């Protein structure tokens with residue numbers, strides 16, 4: 018196994034940046050054997066155990082603005098491991114391949130550790146596991162002796178200051194508001210935040226005037242992000258590429274600041290950077306490639322060990338070595354796989370395990386009560402919800418769109434509903450052919466003689482004209498036609514919705530029909546009938562015209578009976594329509610739609626505003642940063658619930674005022690139950706909004722989900738059509754949905770005046786509450802699952 022050629026054919030670098038045969042690590046021909054690796058390992062272990070300063074010493078410097086760091090090494094004894102990662106393995110559920118593959122890393126307490134590696138090698142993954150944002154598939158991470166993510170570890174939270182790679186700032190906040198929020202979350206007093214803000218702004222050269230973060234340059238924004246990380250002076254600071262896009266002088270300032278902070282040995286910094294040479298200021302450099310740590314040691318020792326003049330060359334050398342090892346492993350027979358894997362492991366991470374072994378896993382500070390500020394911060398900050406509430410309010414102050422949306426949308430929606438839906442169609446044309454009498458000119462004008470004292474077949478006249486007068490109202494416009502074919506042609510060509518025909522001597526035969534009753538002749542019966550041809554292509558208009566004609570006939574019959582002093586109960590249809598128990602004799606479609614309209618408005622308004630505000634927070638890692646700072650997801654949700662509830666109440670009040678006061682739509686029931694049910698429906702919409710924003714990361718995905726739920730809920734809720742009219746399978750689905758029973762309950766409250774004691778009403782409340790619990794539960798479960806698999 019030792020004979021495996023690990024670096025055959027790699028030419029030694031001849032120029033100044035190349036590596037010589039440094040410290041026994043390489044052969045003159047550039048070839049390395051796993052035996053060499055073994056030797057390197059042993060040397061490192063021996064050195065580590067023999068020398069008291071074997072572990073990277075703390076570099077101290079004075080913080081001077083615009084001055085290069087005067088790094089004065091102060092040799093110190095072995096350090097406790099502030100961060101220790103052992104045999105970490107990690108892959109993403111939706112990612113391709115293994116990201117961390119047996120990764121080991123040891124960060125001595127009170128030092129700066131610079132993690133270097135190519136893009137995509139897994140640096141951010143390592144850091145996010147350290148701060149407790151993600152979990153390893155296997156292996157262990159300890160920070161100050163505790164596992165991040167465990168209860169009371171303070172991680173995520175104030176123990177660690179984490180500057181993520183993405184900006185993760187509220188663009189609509191000023192710099193001071195940003196620091197105020199994160200200071201508040203960290204539990205700092207206002208004056209402490211103010212004092213530290215001043216110092217950080219001056220050190221990091223951030224513009225002090227009250228500029229919005231989004232109006233700063235990219236570099237300035239990154240410095241604000243760094244200031245947010247440092248504001249609470251955490252014992253462990255994790256910085257993911259803090260110097261990207263920063264001017265070299267300022268970059269040095271940032272390093273000076275980090276060196277200054279670690280000077281007393283109580284603050285530990287892990288930093289990733291693309292500027293390899295700047296990493297030489299770190300106490301320890303970890304070189305990472307393809308999910309494993311190739312080496313970790315002080316910069317000088319790395320250079321000396323590999324005989325290189327620059328860190329780039331050390332990295333190149335180790336990378337080639339790893340590549341060779343991996344190639345050999347891939348090409349070797351399966352029988353030797355176990356041995357090869359061992360060789361590969363040795364080649365891939367020389368010295369890392371030994372370095373780790375040389376350190377005490379349990380931080381010394383945990384046994385030293387004098388070093389309180391190095392202990393994990395077990396803050397239980399009950400102010401987080403308040404801080405999030407303040408943040409949401411400040412955000413709303415800067416983004417009035419959601420507020421305007423909540424105020425204006427109900428006005429527009431209810432206004433449009435009031436003026437469009439449910440209003441009876443007007444001026445529907447009916448073609449009339451009257452062969453009875455020539456009253457066409459008098460249609461719509463009360464110009465006929467009254468009923469005679471003695472109503473007989475002979476002296477009852479103009480009955481067709483009286484009938485037409487009773488038909489005519491705002492909804493129907495009668496138009497005379499000379500003949501049946503011409504009237505039918507008008508219907509066929511869409512000029513009229515129907516045609517009516519009064520036969521010759523209609524008045525006389527109708528009088529005979531009334532006077533003679535069951536003795537009336539067939540001729541009298543035939544000639545006393547009106548013929549009607551309707552255009553039924555529009556169901557609502559067709560039915561409305563038919564109903565209007567039938568009602569007119571009834572009214573007309575009563576009119577004759579009253580005019581002639583006959584018994585008014587002798588009607589052609591022996592059904593007496595009494596005053597309705599609930600509603601009106603001619604119910605309006607508007608009244609039918611109204612409850613569904615209110616419920617859906619409140620429900621979907623709350624859903625939209627919730628999804629919008631949470632996605633806004635998730636975008637650019639904003640929420641992730643708050644969570645890393647110690648805010649819990651429950652606190653984030655609680656702050657949103659409070660704000661959304663206020664917005665919802667405003668929207669609901671506007672909607673109800675518009676519908677009930679402005680348009681005077683009818684509500685027979687107690688307003689209290691109407692308001693409470695609407696409020697709960699809003700809450701229900703909000704909870705569905707939470708669920709959607711948990712599932713979706715982009716506005717587009719959320720829009721698809723929102724629209725995808727809108728239409729099924731509208732159609733199945735019974736808002737547009739009675740649920741009783743649906744297919745029986747759909748009916749059961751419809752009743753189970755969040756809006757259906759609530760709409761039915763509201764309809765019963767508003768239309769029948771029922772209270773909570775009626776099953777239909779309280780079932781609406783129960784169903785809404787059950788859906789709130791369901792949406793909240795699946796949201797929390799989703800959050801947990803996402804956390805587990807992230």
Ligand SMILES: Nc1ncnc2c1ncn2[C@@H]1O[C@H](COP(=O)(O)OP(=O)(O)OP(=O)(O)O)[C@@H](O)[C@H]1O
Nearest residue numbers: 109111112113116135136137138139140141142143
């Ligand atoms: N959420 C995720 N789902 C799936 N794959 C992911 C996810 N996050 C990262 N990866 C993948 O994991 C690998 C390591 O990513 P990571 O961000 O840790 O690399 P990095 O070294 O920090 O890169 P860079 O220097 O460019 O930021 C990459 O291949 C990346 O595509």
